[in-house]
Amino acid sequence: MNSTHTESLKERKPIIISGPCSAETEEQTLETCLALAKTGRVNMIRAGIWKPRTKPGMFEGIGTKGLPWLKKVKDLTGLPVAVEVATERHVEDCLTFEIDAVWLGARTTVNPFSVQEVADALKGVNIPVMIKNPINPDIELWSGAIERISKAGITNITLVHRGFSSYGNMDYRNVPMWHLPLELKRRRPDIKMICDPSHIGGRRDVLLDISQKAIDLEFDGLMIESHIDPGKAWSDAAQQVTPDRLLELLNAIVWERNSSDAEMMPLEKLRDQINHIDDEIMLLLSRRMNLADKIGLYKKENHMRILQSHRWQQVLDWAITKGESLGLSKDFVLNYYGVIHTESMSRQQRIVE
Ligand code: PEP
Ligand code: MN
Numbered sequence: 001m002n003s004t005h006t007e008s009l010k011e012r013k014p015i016i017i018s019g020p021c022s023a024e025t026e027e028q029t030l031e032t033c034l035a036l037a038k039t040g041r042v043n044m045i046r047a048g049i050w051k052p053r054t055k056p057g058m059f060e061g062i063g064t065k066g067l068p069w070l071k072k073v074k075d076l077t078g079l080p081v082a083v084e085v086a087t088e089r090h091v092e093d094c095l096t097f098e099i100d101a102v103w104l105g106a107r108t109t110v111n112p113f114s115v116q117e118v119a120d121a122l123k124g125v126n127i128p129v130m131i132k133n134p135i136n137p138d139i140e141l142w143s144g145a146i147e148r149i150s151k152a153g154i155t156n157i158t159l160v161h162r163g164f165s166s167y168g169n170m171d172y173r174n175v176p177m178w179h180l181p182l183e184l185k186r187r188r189p190d191i192k193m194i195c196d197p198s199h200i201g202g203r204r205d206v207l208l209d210i211s212q213k214a215i216d217l218e219f220d221g222l223m224i225e226s227h228i229d230p231g232k233a234w235s236d237a238a239q240q241v242t243p244d245r246l247l248e249l250l251n252a253i254v255w256e257r258n259s260s261d262a263e264m265m266p267l268e269k270l271r272d273q274i275n276h277i278d279d280e281i282m283l284l285l286s287r288r289m290n291l292a293d294k295i296g297l298y299k300k301e302n303h304m305r306i307l308q309s310h311r312w313q314q315v316l317d318w319a320i321t322k323g324e325s326l327g328l329s330k331d332f333v334l335n336y337y338g339v340i341h342t343e344s345m346s347r348q349q350r351i352v353e
Contacts, residue, residue, distance in 0.1 A: 014255060015158070015194055015221025017082065018246055019046035021236040022059065023066035030073060032228040035243035037077035041250050044101065045073055045081045046223060050090055051235055052107040059234040067097035074100070082130065086114055091121035103130035104145060106162055106199075110134035115145045119152040128156040130223075132196070137164040139180050146191065158192045159184065160223055161214070163200035168287050171279075173202025173239070176210070178217060178276045185218075198225040198239045207241065208249055215253055216272060224249070288340070289347060296348030306348045312341065 018036050023029040029047060036042045047070055051061035070081045080100035085091050086108045094102055102122075108114045109132055122129065129149050134141045142159070149157055161181040163174025185193050195214030197207045211222050227233045230240035241249065299306060316337060323333035 014215070015044070015192065016042050016250065017044040017046050017194070017221070017223040018042045018226045018243075019081075020227045020233065021048055021198075021225045021240060022051055022234055023047040023049055023062050023069055024059075024234045025062075026069045026072075028228055029066065029069040030076070032226060032243065033073040033077060033079075035228060036226055036246065037079055039243060039247040039250075041247060042079065043221075045070070045077070045079050046103075046225075047081070047083060048235070049083050050086065051084075052086060052105055053235075064093045064097075067093060067099065070099060071097050074098070082128075084108075085118055085121075088117050088121040091118055095125060095127075101128040101130065103160065104132060104149075106132045106135040106165075108132075109142060109145045110136060112141075112144060112148070115148045119148040119154075122149070122152045122154060124153065126153055126155055128158065129154045130158045130160050130194075132160040132162050133164065133181065135165040135174075137175075137177050137180055139184055142180075142184060143187070146188070158194060158220075159188075160194055160196050161200075161219070162196040168283075170283060172200050172206065172210075174200050175280065175283075176200050176213075176276065177280070178213070179273060181219075182217060182273065192220040194221040194223055195219045196223040198223070198236070202236075202239050204230070204239060204241050204245075207239075208252055211249065212253055213272065213276075215255060216257075217269065285340070289344065292344040293347055293351060296351035299348065300352045306345060306352060315341075 020029065020032050033045050033047075036045065047066070049061050049066045049070075050063060051059060053060055067083070070083065073079070074081045082101040082103055083090075083094050083099050084105045085094060085102045086105065091102065102118075104115060104118060108118070131142070131145050131149060134145075146157060146159070159181070161176070163172065163176050164180070166175045181193055181195075195211065197210035197214065200210050201207055207224065211224070214222065224246060225236060225240045226243050226246045227237075227240040228242065230242060231237055233240050296306070298304075316334070319333050319337050320330050323330065
């Protein structure tokens, strides 16, 4: 490892963005943000003003009324403030209240019409823009949003990795799929990439682990949600931390590896990517077995035989062709599916009996 690389690691100054998921009241916004400023570790304040919620009737954000609270935060702390925008009006309101930076949320990046609307509204105002990954694992959609925002004349773009939505019971609220942000980092080393462990984890207790992983993978910083009284938050209560806890968390992260660690970095990085993929393989295998159990129940109720050889042949034919197209040998695919099939059959056997 040459010394330039080691130096650049040491010189890395992490971007730390924190603030409540949502601005709820003037008091909650000011208390939270003043306490965050006091930690001395936060370089930018975030707060949601308009919240894209999964279902109607959930708290949809305080709206424009909250923008003067953020202006106050900015005046009192001297810190820049950032807000999520999804429409032209959001951008206009933010500019009126001198919001310093804006971000596109995961549910906006996913929609090229919305990204374009925000990009058009930003033409001629070169403020920093953060772009969260789209909710679905589509790196091209994420890149498309970068292109739309750059074409509007925005020169300060930061990407935010917040994980990807998935069906079923997962460890985290959103699957990290670290290989996707890493691929985008590889393609666009000129753009900073930070991690949002709050929305990946969905729970406070996993924030440190996720943050440490991001820093080890050379992300440029973190966006972490903080609330003066997290349990009482009107949105994302389970994942927010108090400003004090945020400081503890930031102190617990190992920001720089010493030079002997740094020499290990390429190997560590590769192993880390393997660990993440293994983690996803395990979750997928467990989901596959759960589905096999459901099929077992169905077969039992309908007095069907467990082994349906026609179906098994179809699965194998598909797997061999798919494997070949991905550079996996037929032997490997047959072995792998053999083990999976044996386990599925014996689980179904137990159910039937
Ligand atoms: C948020 O940052 O509060 C938010 C809504 O995040 P995301 O777009 O990542 O879901
Ligand atoms: Mn949130």
